[in-house]
Amino acid sequence: MNKTGYFGNWGGSFIPEVLHQTFEDLKEEYQKAKADPAFWQEYLSLMSTYSCRPTPLTHAENLSRHFGGAQIYIKREDLNHTGAHKANNVIGQGLLVKRMGKKRVIAETGAGQHGMATATMAARFGFSCTIYMGEVDVQRQRPNVFWMEKMGATVVPVKDGSRTLKDAINEAFRDWVTNIDDTHYVFGTACGPAPFPEMVAWFQSIIGLEAIKQILAQHGRLPSRIYACVGGGSNAMGIFGRFFQEKGVELVGVEAAGRGISSGMHATRLSGTDASPGVAQGYKTMFLQNEDGQMKETHSVAAGLDYVGVSPILADHWENGRVRFESATDDEVMEALDLTMKMEGIIPALESSHAFVQAFKEAPQLSPSEAIIINMSGRGDKDIFTIAHAFKDPSWKEFIIKRGLEYSKETLSVVI
Amino acid sequence: MNLEQQLKERLKDKEILLMTHIVLGYPSFTVNRQVIRQMIENGVDCIEMQLPFSEPMADGPVILKANQDSLAGGTRIADCLAFGAEMAAAHDIPFLFMTYYNIIFKYGEEPFFARAKEAGIKGFIVPDLPPEQGETFFRLAEEFQIAPILIFAPTSTDERMRELDRVGRGFIYCVARRGVTGKKSEFGADFSDYLRRCRAATAKPLAVGFGIQNRDDVQALIGKADMAVIGSQTIRLVDAQGPEAVGPFIAGLR
Numbered sequence: 001m002n003k004t005g006y007f008g009n010w011g012g013s014f015i016p017e018v019l020h021q022t023f024e025d026l027k028e029e030y031q032k033a034k035a036d037p038a039f040w041q042e043y044l045s046l047m048s049t050y051s052c053r054p055t056p057l058t059h060a061e062n063l064s065r066h067f068g069g070a071q072i073y074i075k076r077e078d079l080n081h082t083g084a085h086k087a088n089n090v091i092g093q094g095l096l097v098k099r100m101g102k103k104r105v106i107a108e109t110g111a112g113q114h115g116m117a118t119a120t121m122a123a124r125f126g127f128s129c130t131i132y133m134g135e136v137d138v139q140r141q142r143p144n145v146f147w148m149e150k151m152g153a154t155v156v157p158v159k160d161g162s163r164t165l166k167d168a169i170n171e172a173f174r175d176w177v178t179n180i181d182d183t184h185y186v187f188g189t190a191c192g193p194a195p196f197p198e199m200v201a202w203f204q205s206i207i208g209l210e211a212i213k214q215i216l217a218q219h220g221r222l223p224s225r226i227y228a229c230v231g232g233g234s235n236a237m238g239i240f241g242r243f244f245q246e247k248g249v250e251l252v253g254v255e256a257a258g259r260g261i262s263s264g265m266h267a268t269r270l271s272g273t274d275a276s277p278g279v280a281q282g283y284k285t286m287f288l289q290n291e292d293g294q295m296k297e298t299h300s301v302a303a304g305l306d307y308v309g310v311s312p313i314l315a316d317h318w319e320n321g322r323v324r325f326e327s328a329t330d331d332e333v334m335e336a337l338d339l340t341m342k343m344e345g346i347i348p349a350l351e352s353s354h355a356f357v358q359a360f361k362e363a364p365q366l367s368p369s370e371a372i373i374i375n376m377s378g379r380g381d382k383d384i385f386t387i388a389h390a391f392k393d394p395s396w397k398e399f400i401i402k403r404g405l406e407y408s409k410e411t412l413s414v415v416i
Numbered sequence: 417m418n419l420e421q422q423l424k425e426r427l428k429d430k431e432i433l434l435m436t437h438i439v440l441g442y443p444s445f446t447v448n449r450q451v452i453r454q455m456i457e458n459g460v461d462c463i464e465m466q467l468p469f470s471e472p473m474a475d476g477p478v479i480l481k482a483n484q485d486s487l488a489g490g491t492r493i494a495d496c497l498a499f500g501a502e503m504a505a506a507h508d509i510p511f512l513f514m515t516y517y518n519i520i521f522k523y524g525e526e527p528f529f530a531r532a533k534e535a536g537i538k539g540f541i542v543p544d545l546p547p548e549q550g551e552t553f554f555r556l557a558e559e560f561q562i563a564p565i566l567i568f569a570p571t572s573t574d575e576r577m578r579e580l581d582r583v584g585r586g587f588i589y590c591v592a593r594r595g596v597t598g599k600k601s602e603f604g605a606d607f608s609d610y611l612r613r614c615r616a617a618t619a620k621p622l623a624v625g626f627g628i629q630n631r632d633d634v635q636a637l638i639g640k641a642d643m644a645v646i647g648s649q650t651i652r653l654v655d656a657q658g659p660e661a662v663g664p665f666i667a668g669l670r
Contacts (some may be wrong), residue, residue: 013546014517017566017580276522293522
């Protein structure tokens with residue numbers, strides 16, 4: 001990162017003046033923490049006692065055999081506390097908030113995993129907490145909303161714009177400019193104004209640092225390829241981080257092709273041709289926007305990938321060719337998820353399942369002596385409503401109908 | 417005359433200037449035209465025309481909704497530029513463009529400056545473009561002689577204010593408080609201290625915006641600032657009472 005927070009042509013810090021001083025303070029605090037080995041030690045110790053680090057690297061023997069190619073390894077970020085890689089970033093920023101002496105945290109959330117993790121961290125550290133979530137996402141990720149509220153957070157449904165992740169980010173910024181003195185905005189992904197992309201990538205780098213040791217121990221040498229889904233890009237930055245310097249390891253980012261790139265209903269910024277350079281939400285990257293620079297609606301079955309922008313660090317690695325970008329459709333995702341559950345007894349989140357799709361496409365082309373790693377960014381349990389709906393599961397439907405009837409009777413009797 | 421000179425000229429016979437704000441295409445260009453005429457007939461000194469953006473991060477609910485409705489109604493940037501040219505040709509006060517950086521970036525910075533110059537636009541307000549991110553923008557502003565108006569906030573240090581004053585032109589836009597546009601501001605002792613800091617940092621005219629809603633607010637600024645900015649309040653007024661309500665409202669502010 002250079003002085004003004006750019007990665008090649010991307011990044012920067014396009015913020016209103018009222019935030020200038022807060023960002024100066026944040027940059028300074030981040031640099032101090034980074035230079036202090038005790039900070040990282042405290043982080044590691046918390047992550048191993050409060051969360052479940054190191055997370056395992058699972059050799060998916062059945063899937064490997066099924067595809068008859070590379071040995072498939074799965075990095076199990078689903079086994080982190082709160083069920084996704086999001087905890088890595090949130091706990092790190094929580095420690096920074098403690099150092100800065102602020103008492104309130106806010107966050108945006110798409111799939112709800114980042115909101116969940118932030119609410120958890122706030123409960124643990126004693127911060128008050130407000131989560132902004134697009135109204136559409138509140139609907140499709142209801143269980144996470146329930147848990148956030150139970151942990152004491154206020155969840156604000158955002159009704160502006162496309163009512164998804166980008167709108168939640170705008171609303172969180174509006175809160176922040178109003179309450180800067182006591183509030184820290186726990187940005188959830190490796191996007192946004194500097195220092196967020198670099199800082200979030202730093203906290204997430206713990207994934208790759210563990211994975212390289214684990215793959216060497218289990219497989220004896222480096223993997224040929226690593227797959228990660230890319231929404232904002234933080235889980236991809238996390239697992240890729242340590243491997244950027246290993247030139248023999250091919251890094252593959254998988255975006256959401258939604259209902260197919262040609263349908264226009266997708267969220268492919270780097271693997272398709274619909275995105276163009278732009279500046280929004282405080283940073284410069286490839287955005288899905290029209291010729292006037294207005295952001296477009298995006299679509300993915302996975303709320304966490306349903307976003308108009310992408311990490312400026314990944315945009316740089318796209319441009320310099322270090323990371324290859326592919327995409328997976330909603331339908332392909334459901335198939336990969338089904339297969340993984342049946343063959344390995346593992347339930348990847350819809351987001352993570354995008355990475356599985358591409359790995360499954362490519363595994364047969366590699367030899368059984370090679371290894372690939374799929375970063376399983378989170379668990380799919382949270383998606384039970386979406387997944388059950390997509391599978392048109394009859395017994396689940398019946399259960400929901402019955403429960404609905406019970407609740408409506410209760411409500412009726414209260415009214416009477 | 418450049419923007420700063422124009423404003424200083426107007427300050428010779430007024431205690432305080434008025435700047436108003438409209439969102440282009442909201443509720444329509446036809447209504448924009450009526451509202452602007454009423455503003456000018458009632459003595460407004462400067463008008464900022466906001467080119468709508470889908471992600472107006474520094475704006476509160478009123479202007480945010482106006483941006484979204486304008487875009488939903490099909491407003492294009494080319495229409496906004498043409499409208500700006502029409503207004504600047506028709507009326508003898510300085511017109512400014514306010515927008516977010518992506519609109520200008522996507523249009524192409526140089527073509528945007530060229531088009532605005534041709535249209536007779538005097539200045540730009542771009543709240544998400546701090547000087548350190550806008551090397552090309554600020555160079556072009558000098559080249560085309562369009563004033564890049566910079567913003568002071570209560571959180572800006574004295575040193576930062578002086579830095580912004582070096583790069584900014586036309587006038588300094590002081591946001592009255594933390595937060596986004598449209599909410600009421602309190603003009604207490606802290607606010608007076610803040611304005612004193614602003615005044616010490618710049619010789620340019622000081623405009624104060626964010627939450628100015630009535631005559632009392634405007635009167636309170638006399639002697640402390642040079643221009644009051646009315647933003648969300650006229651949008652609320654047009655929404656509730658139609659464009660004809662704007663004239664009497666503006667006339668009653670001073």
